Amino acid sequence: MKIGVIGCGLIGGSMVMDLKAKGWTDRVYGVDANERHADSARAYGFIDEVTDLDHIAELTDVILLAIPVQAIQTVLPVLLDQLNDEQVVIDMGSTKAAICEHIKTHPRRKQYVAAHPIAGTENTGPSAAHEGLFKDKVNIICDRERTGAHAMDVAASMFRALGMKTVFMDAAEHDRHIAYVSHLSHISSFMLGHTVLEIEKDEKSIFNMAGSGFQSTVRLAMSSPDMWTPIFMQNAQNVTNALDEYIDHLVQFRKLLNEGDREGLQELLLRANQIRRILKK
Amino acid sequence: MKIGVIGCGLIGGSMVMDLKAKGWTDRVYGVDANERHADSARAYGFIDEVTDLDHIAELTDVILLAIPVQAIQTVLPVLLDQLNDEQVVIDMGSTKAAICEHIKTHPRRKQYVAAHPIAGTENTGPSAAHEGLFKDKVNIICDRERTGAHAMDVAASMFRALGMKTVFMDAAEHDRHIAYVSHLSHISSFMLGHTVLEIEKDEKSIFNMAGSGFQSTVRLAMSSPDMWTPIFMQNAQNVTNALDEYIDHLVQFRKLLNEGDREGLQELLLRANQIRRILKK
Structure with a gap:
């Protein structure tokens, strides 16, 4: 599985670190608005290659969005436009209703998983990323009925690999x-x-x-x-x-x-x- | 040195536990308004004997007050009345001005040390007491000029034995x-x-x-x-x-x-x- 991670900080970095360790992915492509963060992430070794928003979709099977929530709202529809039928996008934002509403009618809505893994620390950036951040924590997936079976299978497998328990919820709730x-x-x-x-x-x-x-x-x-x-x-x-x-x-x-x-x-x-x-x- | 500890909970219990371990005291007498707490403290072994407020002064050299602050205000003048010239009372309350004001003119004021060791947890009672609670933490002593040299020496030695750094401050401040x-x-x-x-x-x-x-x-x-x-x-x-x-x-x-x-x-x-x-x- 080839992963693209947009946002190479605490959340994105810790996530791909564990997914690599578990063998869930064999190659990770990273994008970060802060060039130094992307370079650090590669230097730390939890991403293999730095790329950009225009190329990440053609390189990967699953794209993780681990950036601030207003940026998720901007980037998500642009990404969905670029997907083939098999690709999956999963976001990690701490708010879900506005994002879900924003792409509700997108033709590739079924390839998107609205997730919120409940884990974090007060620290930020690639240097804050660490192994085991998600282990035994709860992950919330919202509006599951709007996500297709394939995308849901991929997400379920990924959060399981991280050692998380997933619960389902309405985005507004x-x-x-x-x-x-x-x-x-x-x-x-x-x-x-x-x-x-x-x-x-x-x-x-x-x-x-x-x-x-x-x-x-x-x-x-x-x-x-x-x-x-x-x-x-x-x-x-x-x-x-x-x-x-x-x-x-x-x-x-x-x-x-x-x-x-x-x-x-x-x-x-x-x-x-x-x-x-x-x-x- | 014989210690009396009034209040055998988290603060009093942890304190005498370390003072015993360091050899600063060879015998600890405990008083607690809750009889079961006093018994537990003896069962845990951090006090040697249960006594009461009427007898603690005749048994000990130093008395530690580790009870709620309004109780300190009530008990402190009664205790001071019972002291001989060598005995010392140290309180651990989280407020200092009202207590200091309350006993300001007591004839044995010089034998009292107004302390606030800054340490604790959200837990209470003898079962919460544990070793090392005070190590490397700050202790505040208020209105030092109202305490006599002997009492201050005893307190300094005791807080040093606990591994604390003492700073001095006005009670109101x-x-x-x-x-x-x-x-x-x-x-x-x-x-x-x-x-x-x-x-x-x-x-x-x-x-x-x-x-x-x-x-x-x-x-x-x-x-x-x-x-x-x-x-x-x-x-x-x-x-x-x-x-x-x-x-x-x-x-x-x-x-x-x-x-x-x-x-x-x-x-x-x-x-x-x-x-x-x-x-x-």
């Missing part, structure tokens, strides 16, 4: 849910980082007071703005709903605190504690 | 800074957990969509309400200031998102990214 369990986490962390940095301007050297708790909550604030700005914008309505509820809860906390309502606060924290039952199972 | 780098992180995480749990009531099974990013940001939501409610209340003014700035930044994010201001959003995330320069050094 995916975007609504992921706003809470991923996009909101990122916003809370980005804004926590921003808040503490603003204070640091006046209050020097507070960071030697930061423990592992702060590091854990603020880790996602190091994520790539190039990747996350388009995600938030493509999922603006769901993200706004989640954010409004989050702000409401923070305001509720503030109110209880300022009323000196110890029992009310304790009760609120106890309810939040229930997250343990989810995370520890 | 400590509370103002820690509101940002610790207390606010906990609120952001508690309320994130709460928000996502509220949604889960209507939207089942969203948690298999939660990746490592969500787990990292929501980890602190599993922290103990018994410990954290009093911390937030004792540091209410500073916590409110930090929370207000955090909410302002979330509202600012929401505004840019809803205006479709891609550049503004990107700029905001880039500023938050600067947290990397702090955390990675």
